[in-house]
Amino acid sequence: MPEIRRLLPTLDIASAPTSLERLRERGFERALQRSAAMTSQAIVAEVQASGIKGRGGAAFPTGAKWAAVLAASGEVRYAVMNADESELGTFKDRALLEQDPLGAMVGLVIAARAVGAKRAYCYVRGEYREVEAQMGAAIQTLRQAGWVGADTVDIEIRRGAGAYIAGEETALLNSIEGKRAEPRVKPPFPTTQGLWRSPTLIQNVETLANVALLFAHDVDWFRTYGTPDTPGTKLIGLSGHIEHPGVYEVPFGYPLMQLITETEMGHGVSGSGHLGAVLLGGAAGTFLAPDEIRDSVLDYGSLAKYGASIGSGAFMVFDDTVDLTWVLTKLARFFADESCGQCVPCRVGTRRILEFLQRGELERRPEDLRDLAQAMKDASICGLGQTAPVALLSILDRLERRTNETRR
Amino acid sequence: MKNKVTLTIDGETVTVPAGTTLRAACDLVGHPVPTLCWHENLTAANACRACVVELKGSRTLVASCSREAEEGMDVRTNSERVLNSRKVVAELLLSTSKSELAPDLLSLAQTAAADPDRFSGGATWEQPVLDDNNLYVRDLSRCILCYRCVEACGDDAQNTFAISVAGRGFEAHIDAGFGRALPESDCVYCGNCVAVCPTGALIGKTEWTLRQEGQWVDDNITVTETVCSYCGVGCQLNLHVLDNRIVKVTSPMDHPVTHGMLCVKGRYGYEFVQIEDK
Ligand SMILES: Cc1cc2nc3c(=O)[nH]c(=O)nc-3n(C[C@H](O)[C@H](O)[C@H](O)COP(=O)(O)O)c2cc1C
Ligand code: SF4
Ligand code: SF4
Numbered sequence: 266m267p268e269i270r271r272l273l274p275t276l277d278i279a280s281a282p283t284s285l286e287r288l289r290e291r292g293f294e295r296a297l298q299r300s301a302a303m304t305s306q307a308i309v310a311e312v313q314a315s316g317i318k319g320r321g322g323a324a325f326p327t328g329a330k331w332a333a334v335l336a337a338s339g340e341v342r343y344a345v346m347n348a349d350e351s352e353l354g355t356f357k358d359r360a361l362l363e364q365d366p367l368g369a370m371v372g373l374v375i376a377a378r379a380v381g382a383k384r385a386y387c388y389v390r391g392e393y394r395e396v397e398a399q400m401g402a403a404i405q406t407l408r409q410a411g412w413v414g415a416d417t418v419d420i421e422i423r424r425g426a427g428a429y430i431a432g433e434e435t436a437l438l439n440s441i442e443g444k445r446a447e448p449r450v451k452p453p454f455p456t457t458q459g460l461w462r463s464p465t466l467i468q469n470v471e472t473l474a475n476v477a478l479l480f481a482h483d484v485d486w487f488r489t490y491g492t493p494d495t496p497g498t499k500l501i502g503l504s505g506h507i508e509h510p511g512v513y514e515v516p517f518g519y520p521l522m523q524l525i526t527e528t529e530m531g532h533g534v535s536g537s538g539h540l541g542a543v544l545l546g547g548a549a550g551t552f553l554a555p556d557e558i559r560d561s562v563l564d565y566g567s568l569a570k571y572g573a574s575i576g577s578g579a580f581m582v583f584d585d586t587v588d589l590t591w592v593l594t595k596l597a598r599f600f601a602d603e604s605c606g607q608c609v610p611c612r613v614g615t616r617r618i619l620e621f622l623q624r625g626e627l628e629r630r631p632e633d634l635r636d637l638a639q640a641m642k643d644a645s646i647c648g649l650g651q652t653a654p655v656a657l658l659s660i661l662d663r664l665e666r667r668t669n670e671t672r673r
Numbered sequence: 674m675k676n677k678v679t680l681t682i683d684g685e686t687v688t689v690p691a692g693t694t695l696r697a698a699c700d701l702v703g704h705p706v707p708t709l710c711w712h713e714n715l716t717a718a719n720a721c722r723a724c725v726v727e728l729k730g731s732r733t734l735v736a737s738c739s740r741e742a743e744e745g746m747d748v749r750t751n752s753e754r755v756l757n758s759r760k761v762v763a764e765l766l767l768s769t770s771k772s773e774l775a776p777d778l779l780s781l782a783q784t785a786a787a788d789p790d791r792f793s794g795g796a797t798w799e800q801p802v803l804d805d806n807n808l809y810v811r812d813l814s815r816c817i818l819c820y821r822c823v824e825a826c827g828d829d830a831q832n833t834f835a836i837s838v839a840g841r842g843f844e845a846h847i848d849a850g851f852g853r854a855l856p857e858s859d860c861v862y863c864g865n866c867v868a869v870c871p872t873g874a875l876i877g878k879t880e881w882t883l884r885q886e887g888q889w890v891d892d893n894i895t896v897t898e899t900v901c902s903y904c905g906v907g908c909q910l911n912l913h914v915l916d917n918r919i920v921k922v923t924s925p926m927d928h929p930v931t932h933g934m935l936c937v938k939g940r941y942g943y944e945f946v947q948i949e950d951k
């Protein structure tokens with residue numbers, strides 16, 4: 266099946282990415298006009314009917330989140346675009362913001378309108394300077410067209426300072442408030458107590474781009490791709506041992522193996538040419554074996570069978586010569602470096618996992634590692650510590666299966 | 674809103690005022706949960722995670738120090754997952770910091786049957802003692818990063834904001850700003866951070882010196898109550914006396930005026946008193 270382009274503009278679109286012409290050509294002006302004529306309740310109902318799920322990693326139903334912010338009490342409300350994109354192997358928000366920044370920005374304007382936010386923030390990864398400039402230009406275009414401003418919604422860009430943890434929604438809010446990017450305890454959720462304790466809607470770039478598309482068309486159009494459970498398309502970041510790395514847009518339900526083999530997409534495994542494993546979802550993701558890849562489609566139900574999830578859409582391919590323990594050690598270093606240090610299971614646990622791997626004790630002390638991993642999953646404050654041992658556990662499980670098989 | 678909520682803790686039903694934390698509710702039914710960073714007079718930092726309990730329907734365990742009781746909650750304080758987390762938290766802390774002066778950590782380690790060696794052998798917080806002023810010493814190799822000192826110095830008590838957490842991950846540590854020595858920092862030496870530190874990482878200079886010399890004997894210390902005479906606020910002072918010498922001044926955490934917090938004169942002015950006496 267060829268690549269689909271909905272989130273990413275089709276190749277015949279030649280207008281400048283941040284121009285007024287682009288706004289019209291992509292249907293985003295229509296999206297703004299259509300939503301401007303709707304009540305908050307009607308906008309939220311349409312998002313709910315579309316079945317959009319969050320694309321930042323957790324796949325939380327977007328409409329439900331909007332409804333929660335709308336229902337929360339408080340005069341002042343905020344909307345936030347999460348463009349901190351720092352997950353390993355994840356570069357799809359960057360591609361989206363470079364190629365078509367008006368989409369996500371229009372999604373943010375619609376979101377702000379729906380929840381009654383007069384002020385919105387775009388929190389962008391510090392290293393993304395070109396992206397930031399592009400976002401600024403997109404805001405300027407919307408300002409000139411009268412969609413952004415003091416009497417509608419004002420949008421401000423905030424730049425991160427190079428911490429993966431600042432992408433976690435509550436740490437991001439602290440960072441916007443000028444505090445250390447440490448996650449907050451939940452509940453209360455940002456929907457009721459977010460920025461400066463006011464109800465706050467926070468969405469990933471790609472989620473907001475989907476919102477713009479939805480309002481440029483309608484629910485039926487939106488649901489023509491994807492599965493009944495998870496409608497729409499997803500941006501996948503293909504990297505590693507793959508002939509054609511890059512960002513590809515595919516519908517949910519797409520066979521994972523085709524991402525690797527299709528000539529218009531991955532075009533096959535590079536390196537040795539033989540697939541060893543895929544790390545799906547980035548550092549916080551799960552390793553999938555070739556037979557598991559062959560057996561799975563891009564949907565949450567299909568992947569749950571292997572304890573996997575789509576996460577941010579990072580799809581890292583490893584050929585069969587790669588020592589996955591070496592990869593695990595790299596991931597462990599990433600988590601140890603990026604832990605904010607607030608809670609004990611993650612602050613010390615991520616360091617101990619790294620040391621275990623560096624000492625080559627993965628197979629010698631699986632029980633101690635499992636106890637540690639379980640405590641990190643159970644007792645860490647935020648998703649970083651909770652998911653840091655997930656890839657490790659998927660390898661431990663695999664080693665265990667192998668030992669059991671040889672014993673038999 | 675209802676002002677009472679009813680929940681189940683380890684199978685026992687209990688009704689508590691709305692806004693009660695799970696930790697307090699567990700206390701009420703006589704199934705207390707261990708805590709390290711929680712302190713009665715400070716905002717819950719929920720950083721140590723020793724107080725986690727299992728809440729039916731929740732993917733992860735929840736920190737009972739900061740989670741409020743809700744109608745119909747089903748809580749377990751002694752499930753296998755809870756016991757594992759407590760034990761691992763104790764073991765991780767024992768593997769990084771010196772614990773002889775940390776009674777809460779030692780008792781957690783004991784009740785959780787922690788094996789101090791299980792996760793040891795890697796990086797630790799061993800570091801030189803910071804002895805840069807005459808009033809208190811910072812021995813951060815004992816620190817468990819409970820945030821108590823930061824909160825006491827901040828808007829929970831002192832409002833000086835002289836110290837904060839700096840660095841991240843395993844390198845996160847208590848810092849007076851850019852690694853400065855205390856005399857160069859904003860510290861006003863109220864010693865309120867020292868009063869709430871649960872590990873001896875912040876310790877009065879006199880106590881630290883006597884401990885170094887092997888002269889500090891807990892059993893030989895008597896405590897005399899008095900009221901501070903420097904100003905008219907009426908702070909209660911507990912003078913800890915060893916061999917006829919005041920070696921430490923504290924104030925009770927439940928005292929209605931001080932809530933355990935003092936200023937530099939009350940807490941460290943005793944040397945001056947003793948010199949005058951002579
Ligand atoms: C450690 C960590 C890092 C995260 N980084 C990002 C990020 O860079 N971008 C993002 O959109 N979401 C990130 N998230 C997820 C956010 O917390 C949040 O779920 C998301 O922004 C919600 O938007 P969505 O519902 O549109 O996906 C991160 C989560 C964790 C735990
Ligand atoms: S889990 Fe890790 S990153 Fe998250 S709050 Fe705890 S220490 Fe910080
Ligand atoms: S002595 Fe007082 S001012 Fe100084 S760091 Fe401690 S709490 Fe802050």
Ligand code: SF4
Pocket residue numbers: 815816817818819820821822823847866869870871872873874875
């Ligand atoms: S110095 Fe003491 S009070 Fe401060 S964080 Fe460390 S252990 Fe806690």
